[in-house]
Amino acid sequence: MSSIHVTTTLNGDPAEFLCEAEETLLDVLRDRLGHTGAKEGCGTGDCGACSVVVDGRLVCACLMLGAEAAGRSIETVEGMAEGDKLHPLQRKFLDHAALQCGICTPGLLVAAKSLLEREPDPDEEQVRYWLAGNLCRCTGYDKIIRAVLDAAAEMREAS
């Protein structure tokens, strides 16, 4: 069992790590790169708590091997804010109280950002279906959906 050396980009920064072949991207992010924003809720792609963006695509970090990250560009919740300026989605999640415990929040934020980059003016149904892979057990989703729609409206106005 020899470790694999991987060079990648994490939230715009060059990053490299050693990992075993079995390790998932989520394992690597959390245990090797100290980025614990992505959470493991299931480890099987059913809950979305580990949502990250790889080369522009929204994925579950638990369903990708760390070794596959070579040469890719990875974006996580830790990269959403610009300095001390929160992303509009982050602000709207707070304004709308769209989180209770907060464990699903990083994944939802990353997933919602990915939606708004493709569809700046989604309707409620589009938001609900896009986020269907992100389980939240606390909120009943109501305030989350409102926060995403409100952030989308604000981002459209700003652009």
Next chain:
Amino acid sequence: MNYQAPTTLKDAVTLMQGDTGNCRILAGGTDLLVRLRSEMEEPDTVIDIKRIAELDEIAEEGGGWRIGAAVSGVRMAEHAALVAAWPGVVEAMNLIGSTQIQSRATMAGNLCNASPAADSVPAMVAAEAVARVVGPDGARDVPVAEIPTGPGRTSLARDELIASIFLPAPQTRAADAYLRFIPRTEMDIAVAGCGVWLALDAAGTCTAARVAVGAVGPTVRLVEDAGAALVGSKLEPDALDALAEACSAAATPIDDKRGTAAYRVHVAGVLARRAAVIAAKRAGDTT
């Protein structure tokens, strides 16, 4: 475990051929990584095929479409010409899992995983899709229906992989559709699924039809009686009843955590009826 990411198909085949242990192909990984995680599978080698350029493209071929084994569901959904040609196949693929899964899951992977409930397979069977199987002796083309041989089993040799899936050139006044039933609105495995392809004449009479059902038997099944029930009809209620009955009759499901056998038998027919109506509407719209 040994991770390999070859950049040519030839290298991939050489790696498979030279591997003496349990070797698995990693395309989207949305099934394989779940099995690794649950320790259902502990391969010695994993061959990641996503760095092989020729497997990562959707190419037009004689009016049909060749979809590389590494092409994800979202790439298919974004390909307007493919969606126009085979809306049922693309929607079947896109029903699998979440947005996140769609970024990774591949149709060839869905096929090779050989789950009786694989969503894309009934649609591909109805579309008469053909898999290009590559091994040490070169390539061979195999109808998709002949790839799965039972739950988790395929007809591929241990040193073969699927390089691409070919969807034939669409016909005029013909279209496909796929529907499945799940308990929730998303994220579930099909309790039953049905893919329908049909062609109409200028008067709207069905001239040919293929109907395949999934999750109601050990493998996806092409139901010839169901297709025959539509031919010659304008999808009148009687024809749809006969279609539904044929699909229910062809279903040999089991009771499990996702549904009862009786329920699956019934719903297979309901889905066939609904999918046929959608396909006919699409076929009419193509003129």
Next chain:
Amino acid sequence: MALDSKQDDRTHQFKVVGTRPPRPDGIDKVTGRARFGADMTAPGMLTGRILRSPHPHARITSIDSSEAEALPGVHAVVTRADFAHAVADAATADVLDNCMAGDKALYDGHAVAAVAASSPAIARKALKLIKVDYEPLPHVTDVDAAMQPDAPALHEGRANETVPAGLSPNVVARCAFGHGDIEAGLAQADRIVERTYRTEATHQGYIEPHACLASVGPDGQADLWCCTQGHYMVRNTCAEILGMDQGQLRVTASEIGGGFGGKTTVFLEPVALMLSKKAGRPVKMVMSRSEVLRASGPTASSSVDVRIGMTKEGRITAGFAELRYQGGAYPGSPVDMGAMAAFAPYDLENVKTVGWDVVTNRPKAAAYRAPGAPMAAFAVESAIDELAKGFGLDPLEVRLKNAAREGTRASYGPTYPAIGLEATLRTARDHPHWSAPLGPNQGRGVACGFWFNFGGDTCVTLNITPDGTVTVTEGNPDIGGSRASMSMMAAEELGIPYDKVRTVIADTGTLGQNEVTDGSRVTFAVGLATIEAARAAKREMCRRAAQIWGIEEEAVVWEDGAARPAGPNAGTHPPMSLAEIAAIASNTGGPIAGHHEVNAEGAGVSFATHMVDTEVDPETGAVKILRYTVFQDAGKAVHPDYVEGQFQGGAAQGIGWALNEEYIYGADGVLQNPGFLDYRIPVASDLPMIEPVILEIPNPGHPYGVRGVGETSIVPPLAAIANAVSEAAGVRLTHLPLSPPKVLDALKSK
């Protein structure tokens, strides 16, 4: 100080309470900085993993861990034999047995051994090297089957004195509540409904799996970091199990990724401590989702017989329910609370409930949001609905006619003070949802729900910093925004801005005993203690001002964030703000703080009425939730956003319970669906917006009128949805979940 702590603050114009400020942990939670159970590391940390029984019931004849211990990288192996300390308390002994099996494995997934190793891969490998010899035994997972005299017995001699002789040893407790004469009441009825209702076991379904990091030193001092609803409970339970002094174990609660009752006990923590003790290194343990579902607390499944009589005018003449709950492999199903809550919303002359606690080969039930009440309400509210509709009566009017109110003797004993049930029913009746049109295959259902709410042991310390800001130190993990509510109540009481207060959750070394975050107690009890701690600080600040001004303490009042002279003899001193008093505190006697320690009483019961529209697909039996409205009494909504969130979240969990969530056991006694793929909690596209309507009928037991709100919201949905689906389908459905095959079967049986 002239301020009378008994003053009725409920008539006050609130300045902070009732507003919607940002939560103190908000930024951390939207940026990924918040540290949850699995996010902690320690130098030299090992990975702990648990080996679990594949059998639902088996005698463990031997465990050989020698090969695992010999594997390089393995630092400790633990089995039950390592827990040699005798645990006196029977309930705690059951907790230990649940964390690490003794003579028998009692359910699929029961822990039998654990390892600590230098990497996850080595730990995984080590588990495979542990040889456990099992002697499989017959098993039983169904509550009614487990009560049969010839059912496989899990334990002998666990039935308590309430259980009549001659029953299966799996029947471990009986309870009964009520008053009046059921038969006499039924004799006055124009119609009687008598039915059996069943619900399946569901899991709390928190997205964060259990996780902890334990570090035990050779001197016996230990630290534990974990996600829990009550780190004081973790300390006390682990100390008892391991034979440690409570004071030597410091427990720090991480941010908690959902609990809903499921994190009110321990699973990994004693094992991690034992592994760390043996290995001499910190040990981190994190459950997989499959472990969470197989081995951490689901709630009970239930089988409930109901008999209710009603006059044709809609008056309930008698209500009887016999409830049978299985709580997994150990005594302690929530049947007693179900039996108390079943008829709690109604003012009845003749009412009786009997509950049976039954053990089965399933994981030990843990609390789940209003434990025991949703299943009882499902049965009773379904029967009332059927009676009302049978007479052609409006189901809301029937409930209003029978509604409990101030002075009603509750079915479970006490007499209610001011309560809000009627207000929720009237508001529901007048809401546009009630009169909105319905389409084909659609049905509307309503149901009421009740929860007791709790208080309990609580400590709060409120410190005034030298620059005049305030820190509130409390001991209850914040599960849905409670830190914001504490800061708000402190700010309200002190008359200072919300952003001058920060509330932190202390470790077990910082405060005295705190009851678990459960029973919807935190905003009530910790809020009460926060207000009292603020009042203590105010008294001290008034004393300091009096000292500076050279006047009597009684001549100083606290108003708008400042001490002010009051009364004819107080003089004309300019007010001293909190910041001014704080700045010179060192010169006037030293730092200023207030604290309050209490076993809080007067929690104030809470009621809700839910209204839901559903549509049934007649060809597939699929149910869609079209519209949902929650009407609930909050007493006083401190932070309305988080009150609404509790209403919405409880409704959503209830929707899952009613429609698709269930523990599915095969004939082999093995859990068939230990993952979020087939344990189907609602996803975003399954639900509509959930409209929360907050009613405020003040709780006389709290200075601001606060009632707990967290649990009541899961009580009505099961029945409301079943009533709606029964109407849409034209057939009464009595077995949850209303999964498509069941609904289709019911449709076909019409």
